[in-house]
Amino acid sequence: MISETADDVVARIDAxxxxxxCTRCGYAGCQPYAAAIASGEAxxxxxxxxxxxxxxxxxxxxxxxxxxxxxxxxxxxxxxxAWIDEARCIGCARCLAPCPVDAIVGxxxxxxxxxxxxxxxxxxxxxxxxxDCIELREGPEPAANQPALNRxxxxxxxxxxxxxxxxxxxxxxxKKAAASRRTTEP
Ligand code: SF4
Ligand code: SF4
Ligand code: SF4
Numbered sequence: 001m002i003s004e005t006a007d008d009v010v011a012r013i014d015a016x017x018x019x020x021x022c023t024r025c026g027y028a029g030c031q032p033y034a035a036a037i038a039s040g041e042a043x044x045x046x047x048x049x050x051x052x053x054x055x056x057x058x059x060x061x062x063x064x065x066x067x068x069x070x071x072x073x074x075x076x077x078x079x080x081x082a083w084i085d086e087a088r089c090i091g092c093a094r095c096l097a098p099c100p101v102d103a104i105v106g107x108x109x110x111x112x113x114x115x116x117x118x119x120x121x122x123x124x125x126x127x128x129x130x131x132d133c134i135e136l137r138e139g140p141e142p143a144a145n146q147p148a149l150n151r152x153x154x155x156x157x158x159x160x161x162x163x164x165x166x167x168x169x170x171x172x173x174x175k176k177a178a179a180s181r182r183t184t185e186p
Pocket of ligand 1: 017018019020021022023024025026027028029030031033046047048049050
């Protein structure tokens with residue numbers, strides 16, 4: 001029998017998590033929390049979005065007793081989605097990058113709006129908004145394949161940010177090279 005690697009175990013745990021990347025578990029996202037569970041650093045009852053269903057699934061996978069959700073990490077809530085008061089939005093675009101699933105549409109100096117079918121209610125867009133015009137409202141029940149969709153959108157979001165950072169660095173390097181040529185030219 002082929003034994004599982006530590007990465008395999010982390011991947012199997014991660015596959016049971018809701019993939020909202022909300023950080024309420026105390027980790028930077030679902031995958032880091034999965035790694036912490038696998039290493040024994042974290043308990044299986046730290047994910048409020050997943051609630052009791054996720055705890056039971058993790059308990060079964062890891063053959064551990066189920067536990068109640070640890071209230072330190074928050075309470076399991078009804079599905080919610082973000083809503084932007086467009087009359088108050090100043091178009092600063094500060095909410096765009098923090099959204100792990102690219103559920104906000106907008107551009108600098110234009111009002112922003114939420115793609116309800118993408119929003120996981122993770123709340124990560126709330127703190128950066130300087131005018132507090134984002135609030136959470138009741139949302140639809142997530143579909144059965146929602147975690148997989150969330151994960152795919154999160155991966156695409158990360159790849160886009162990485163590409164943008166690389167592009168900025170290339171532009172900076174080109175500017176520095178041009179400036180250096182100018183100072184060394186006779
Ligand atoms: S969905 Fe659960 S596991 Fe993922 S970041 Fe939020 S609390 Fe952590
Ligand atoms: S719009 Fe806000 S609440 Fe919804 S997924 Fe994006 S960051 Fe989370
Ligand atoms: S952070 Fe707030 S004010 Fe700025 S674009 Fe987003 S919703 Fe509008």
